Amino acid sequence: MSFAWAKQYQPQSAFTKWLDEKLPFPRLVYNAVGAGYPVPRNLNYMWNFGVLAGFCLMLQIVTGVVLAMHYAANQAVAFGTVEHIMRNVNYGWMLRYAHANGASFFFIVIYLHIFRGFFYSSYKAPREMIWLLGVVIFLLMMATAFMGYVLPWGQMSFWGAQVITGLFTAIPLVGEPLQVWLLGGFAPDNAALNRFFSLHFLLPFVIAGVVILHIWALHIPGSSNPTGVEVKQESDTVPFHPYYTAKDGFGLGVFMILFTAMVFFLPNALGHPDNYIEANPLSTPALIVPEWYFYPFYAILRAFTGDLTIPFTGIVLIPAKLLGVIAMFGSILVWFILPWLDKSPVRSGHYRPLFRKFFWFGLIPTMAALFYLGGAHAEEPYIMLSQIFTAYYFMHFLVILPIISQIEVPKPLPFSITEAVLGKDKAAEAPRAGTVDGTDAGTATDGSLQPAE
Amino acid sequence: MSIRLGGIIAGLAITLVLVLWSLAPGVYNFAFGPAPEKQPSYAFYEHGEGPANGFSFDGAFGKWDYAQLQRGYQVYKEVCSACHSLKFVAFRNLQDLGYTEAEVDAEAASWTVPGIDPATGETTTRPGEPTDYFPMPFSNAIAAAAANNNAIPPDLSLITKARHDGSNYVYSLLTGYGEADPAKAAKVGFETPDGLYFNKHFPNVNIAMAPPLAVDGQVTFADGTASTIPQMATDVAAFLTWTAEPSLVERKQTGWFVIGFLLFATVLAFLSYKQIWAGLKPKKG
DSSP: OBOTTOOOOOOOSHHHHHHHHHOOHHHHHHHHHSTTSEEETTOOGGGGHHHHHHHHHHHHHHHHHHHHHHOOOOTTTHHHHHHHHHHTSTTHHHHHHHHHHHHHHHHHHHHHHHHHHHHTTTTSTTOHHHHHHHHHHHHHHHHHHHHHHHTTOBHHHHHHHHHHHHGGGGSTTTHHHHHHHHHTSSSSSHHHHHHHHHHHHHHHHHHHHHHHHHHHHHHTTOOOOTTOOOOOSGGGEEEIIIIIHHHHHHHHHHHHHHHHHHHHHOTTTTSOGGGGSBOOTTOOOSSOOOOGGGHHHHHHHHHOOSOEEETTTTEEEEOHHHHHHHHHHHHHHGGGGHHHHOOOSOOOGGGOHHHHHHIIIIIHHHHHHHHHHTTSOSOTTHHHHHHHHHHHHHHIIIIIHHHHHHHOOOOOOOSOHHHHHHSOOHHHHSOOTTOSSSOOTTBOTTSOBOOBO | OHHHHHHHHHHHHHHHHIIIIIIHHHHHHHHHSOOOOOOGGGGTOOOOOOOTTOOTTOSTTOOOOHHHHHHHHHHHHHTGGGTOOOTTOBGGGGGGGTOOHHHHHHHHHTSEEEEEOTTTOOEEEEEOOTTSBOOOSSSSHHHHHHHTTTOOOOOOTTTTTSSTTHHHHHHHHHTOBOOOOHHHHHHHTOOOOTTOEEBTTSTTSEESSOOSSOSTTSSOOTTOOOOOHHHHHHHHHHHHHHHHOTTHHHHHHHHHHHHHHHHHHHHHHHHHHHHHHTTTSOOOO
8 A cells, every 4th residue: 555656675584585475564564654655755843743642652551551560549559559659669750750741742742733634634535534533542542641640549630530520410311320330439439440540551552553543544545745735756755764764753852852851850840739639539629620631621611601591481401511511522523524524625724825814813822722721710701711712613613614615715736745845846847647548547536646555 | 515514503503502601691790790709818818939049959950958858857857747747758768868777777766656566466656667657646537637626737748749839838838827917807807717827828828737837946956057937947848848759859860861862862863864855855045
């Protein structure tokens, strides 16, 4: 599955030849992230975050597995075993801070990866499946991160678990039994802690599985690029190795510098002090907030303060809590239909003047505001602001995008990636071979090449 | 097309519900409703600052001041430990404060910890050993609450990480006792209930803990430092920073080594990236 000009794996030694016949694993790697994968030559630094996300996942799994060796998922001792890791385990403090900050950095990387997708419309055909799998990965990450935050069994762990599982009680009829079933009790206790630990250990491997599907789906059409013009010819691409392995190596270095700066100098800056107080069901914290990476969705949840009633009758159609829960889940589920909401044939935001304005002056400030408001106290003016920005969030995806994709006049696209990079492309002037009779199996109707399976 | 139409309808519906049933009543209340009530204590709270010269462990190059940690330990032992536990710290950890092994043995033995009589198996008490953890001042939470006007003194092992800006918080709390301005208190109807104490740096201003550092010279420091209240507060805040994060200084030092290595590796990675791409990029200008 690659373009016709992709390099082929050539086993050199007798052993690799033997292995290639029996189990062509090196060939798989060569085609996936080696010289056998041709990639557009014009990718900018925003395309570094996929590899970085994969690195974060591995970092979390490695540190997490070692932490699990020293941790005990028991209500009576969980908080103490975390302190045991911090004080008695060799470099335990480093492992735990790397794991805790690793979760935050994983989300930073993923948010940049997702917003790269928004700006360059990476979700559009033929890449819908990559996008859908990506949203699944994001949902799994959220579940994993939430359950991981419960494990230290501090005050925010306990009350966060209480609030988040309490969301299920908003579901009519089955809500309350569902919450009891999920927690294994009437409040978060040992049963909940145990199952959260079990699932927190399991889900990263599920994520890894979906990541493999995500990369597999990526290799069918190949990577997108900042112009949004599909690959047409060999001069549009470079082999992944060494070109992008080198670039990703540099990106990884920059990422590691920022990451280790947090781990070693500000390890608790992204956490909440209350989580260093052992869980106490009898004492409610002044402000219950999730981890910062959930703030936008928490702001959307809290934005719905009024029940949906029939005016002047007092009959409640949908209680405010259920509205909030629907909106919170809906705010992510709407990403699933994004490829069909935005019908503009142009992918890159660079060539979409109207879309670009709404992206930079609508979506980005809205997300920034929701990030702030999700962590703020539930008082005015924060409530009104979160209501306004929540409204814009839904309007952006569900109303503005479909309409601008209909009325916008895009700027002219470059003929090819080569032209975009070099300023000229000889193929643009000469009649192109292979498309003359229009029946070439490797050519799509728009003139772009389809990689042969 | 139908997905887009459905999306537009759903998007407008969500916005309508949000604006008419949540935002509009909220705006109305904000404009015409009663102002939100604030506790009278709100007027007296002041955000606490740390000691004037900061702490020796502040900043990216911060280091422990071992003499200060030892003085802070002495304050904990002679004052705080009457009510506050330190349950995640063991006597053996005191070696981190610059004590020798023999000194740690002697220090551990000066504490009484719960034990079991080897002959009869009955619970008893014995002198501490380096492997023991600091003992609990009360046998259980009920006893702790009963002895302290119904407030359970928190464990201090992690207190500087369990409060925002913890080291400075501990210092300002210990030095924040006093009297509320009587004129202001009469105006807003504020009073400190019996059994509580006014402290302008405590979030709700009335705290159940009696001023623990009441007079200068309350502790006689072994190293001869003058034990003023700010001095004792600074020292014990430093000690409690160590109990919360014994690896703090090691962490920062390791950090410089790691970042130094990464800077070097990243420069190499950047140069190899530029070299590999050199032939492909168009010439500038």
